[in-house]
Amino acid sequence: MIHRRSAIGTAAAALFVGRAMAQTGDTPTVAIQKFAAAGITDILSAKITQREKTTRFRGLFKTFFDIPAIGRFVLGRFARATSADDMAKFQALFEDVVVYTWTRRFGEYDGQTLSVRDSVPDGDEGAIVNSAIVGKDGQSLAVAWRTRKRATGHQIVDVIIEGVSMAITYRNEYATVIQQNGGMSGLLAQLKKQVDELAAKLDS
Amino acid sequence: MIAVVCASIVAGCASKPPKSEPDARAVFKENNDRLEPFNRAMFGVDQALDAVIIRPISWTYREVVPAPARRGVTNFLRNLRTPITFANDLLQGEVKRAGFTLGRFLINTTAGIGGLSDVAADRGLPYHYEDFGQTLAVWGVKEQTYLYVPILGPTGIRDGFGLAVDNFGFDPVTWYTYADNPQWVNWAYFGALLVDLKSGTMEATDELKKSSIDYYAALRSAYQQNRAKEIRNGAPPPIEEIDGEDPFAKNSDPSQTATSTVQ
Numbered sequence: 001m002i003h004r005r006s007a008i009g010t011a012a013a014a015l016f017v018g019r020a021m022a023q024t025g026d027t028p029t030v031a032i033q034k035f036a037a038a039g040i041t042d043i044l045s046a047k048i049t050q051r052e053k054t055t056r057f058r059g060l061f062k063t064f065f066d067i068p069a070i071g072r073f074v075l076g077r078f079a080r081a082t083s084a085d086d087m088a089k090f091q092a093l094f095e096d097v098v099v100y101t102w103t104r105r106f107g108e109y110d111g112q113t114l115s116v117r118d119s120v121p122d123g124d125e126g127a128i129v130n131s132a133i134v135g136k137d138g139q140s141l142a143v144a145w146r147t148r149k150r151a152t153g154h155q156i157v158d159v160i161i162e163g164v165s166m167a168i169t170y171r172n173e174y175a176t177v178i179q180q181n182g183g184m185s186g187l188l189a190q191l192k193k194q195v196d197e198l199a200a201k202l203d204s
Numbered sequence: 205m206i207a208v209v210c211a212s213i214v215a216g217c218a219s220k221p222p223k224s225e226p227d228a229r230a231v232f233k234e235n236n237d238r239l240e241p242f243n244r245a246m247f248g249v250d251q252a253l254d255a256v257i258i259r260p261i262s263w264t265y266r267e268v269v270p271a272p273a274r275r276g277v278t279n280f281l282r283n284l285r286t287p288i289t290f291a292n293d294l295l296q297g298e299v300k301r302a303g304f305t306l307g308r309f310l311i312n313t314t315a316g317i318g319g320l321s322d323v324a325a326d327r328g329l330p331y332h333y334e335d336f337g338q339t340l341a342v343w344g345v346k347e348q349t350y351l352y353v354p355i356l357g358p359t360g361i362r363d364g365f366g367l368a369v370d371n372f373g374f375d376p377v378t379w380y381t382y383a384d385n386p387q388w389v390n391w392a393y394f395g396a397l398l399v400d401l402k403s404g405t406m407e408a409t410d411e412l413k414k415s416s417i418d419y420y421a422a423l424r425s426a427y428q429q430n431r432a433k434e435i436r437n438g439a440p441p442p443i444e445e446i447d448g449e450d451p452f453a454k455n456s457d458p459s460q461t462a463t464s465t466v467q
Contacts, residue, residue, distance in 0.1 A: 163433025
């Protein structure tokens with residue numbers, strides 16, 4: 001029974017990820033709209049378990065976000081002296097941190113929609129897409145997406161909510177941890193602990 | 205200024221890393237937290253007070269008072285504090301924005317029933333907030349250092365000074381108590397501001413706390429970024445180049461541009 005259920009789950013996840021593997025979008029705006037639409041239809045509004053939502057979100061996250069670029073940015077100046085082995089460990093843990101912290105709140109979804117306002121050029125073949133998450137009560141939250149052009153289309157490299165950048169916040173926080181709590185190995189150990197705790201809560 | 209503060213708080217200052225550690229120095233500069241040991245201690249006090257007093261009150265307020273009524277309180281307090289934004293708009297030379305502020309006040313005080321409803325926002329005059337800390341920033345005064353004050357939360361030397369100027373100079377409730385009116389009005393006002401602020405930011409700070417491994421450092425970064433956005437009047441944040449390159453560039457392989465090492 002358990003076997004069959006997990007087999008179905010895996011097949012569904014493969015199907016979902018397969019679908020999402022297509023181009024993210026020809027323009028930054030289209031990429032953001034596709035990401036939001038897929039997130040709302042296939043994950044937030046879907047009647048599936050939390051674990052399944054996590055699996056699906058990971059697929060979506062990997063397709064629409066350039067996670068290696070974000071990871072390198074987050075480590076910043078410390079990336080230079082990090083071994084390839086530690087870098088790979090960091091990237092995997094960082095991906096887990098974001099996936100688990102985002103999916104934890106999916107249960108609170110209450111019909112919010114994403115409305116894209118405009119898009120302005122940014123950096124190397126990139127853009128900042130300004131949008132708002134609008135709730136049923138009309139209250140809105142300003143969210144900006146920083147994108148860069150990649151082989152598979154436009155990918156997200158940062159999310160900025162009310163002026164606070166996710167990438168910069170992680171970068172400043174992790175730099176402080178590296179400085180004050182035993183360097184890169186200290187950071188990896190603390191991230192591992194955090195990921196284990198978040199994963200344990202996934203089924204509760 | 206910093207020297208004076210440090211002298212009064214023995215061992216409360218973080219020491220600047222030596223030149224031989226360029227990465228450590230860069231982090232030190234970026235965090236702009238020269239009072240970090242002291243601030244972390246104050247943060248501990250704040251978190252303890254928050255757990256036993258402020259959070260239970262804010263939480264109860266959120267649970268008991270319906271959202272539209274809470275929004276009414278937020279609108280009322282914002283409208284009441286209009287002189288602060290208006291004065292600072294003018295001090296920053298933002299005459300047009302000062303006009304918006306005045307227009308909002310007139311519309312919301314009348315059509316918005318004493319400021320309870322933000323009808324001006326629906327008519328194309330959205331809320332914005334200015335304070336003397338932002339004015340000083342516009343005038344070119346850099347933030348000396350981050351400062352964490354229990355109950356009040358994250359601020360800085362410049363912004364804390366700005367808060368005092370706003371409070372004593374431009375706040376209508378302070379003017380009211382200057383005129384021999386009862387002091388409790390000031391305390392009730394302060395309490396209302398605090399509960400309104402904390403209940404409004406509770407979700408965001410809870411989220412940050414759960415997604416971070418060093419909550420103090422994450423909150424400091426989020427505060428500094430939000431503050432920078434207020435000073436820029438909401439413009440998108442400029443991207444900081446690393447070694448003259450887009451940090452998110454396609455082939456930004458840091459090992460190719462190694463210039464220093466970390467121990």
